[in-house]
Amino acid sequence: MAALWISHINVTNPDQFAKYVELAGPAIRKHGGEFLARGARFVQLEGNKRERNVVVRFESIEAAEACYNSPEYQEAVSHARGASERDLMVIEVTEP
Template sequence: MAKGYWVARVDVSDAEAYKKYVAANAEPFAQFGARFLVRAGQFENPEGTSRSRNVVIEFPSYEAALACYNAPGYQAAIELRRAAAESDLVIVEGYDGPQPGES
């Protein structure tokens, strides 16, 4: 089964208020098996547009990624985030097929 991913780009406008969002999302993330792969590290933006923070979160499945987003606990966290940041989020299914150089 392919994993699921959240790919987010975020501009935080109120760091103190954003901390409340981070605290509120911990429970739904744990409930749905979320694992941070990228969390606001150093980056280059050679093409297109960007925001100041980039986040990639892995879930055990695409279904878990969708369920987490739609869970009441995460929906409550979103309201905290909206007051503190602007963001873009894509929920995408992982790829389990052949890789370059593999037969």
């Protein structure tokens, strides 16, 4: 079953975070991720607002987890740590 990787981000160090962005895209695509939204316009209706939101579709939760745990993505995310405040989750898509 397909899954969505959803992250909500506040960037605290744009220069350092830029390296994450540079490396994360190729790492995510290498593992089958398809970007559905990446920093696009949004409206916050409830909850805590984050300035940047990303949604990526994977073939399964397991594929998303494998991407997250991959050496390529871990290299990328090492640049986000200390350069951003992030919440990241993966949720299965329930399709009728």
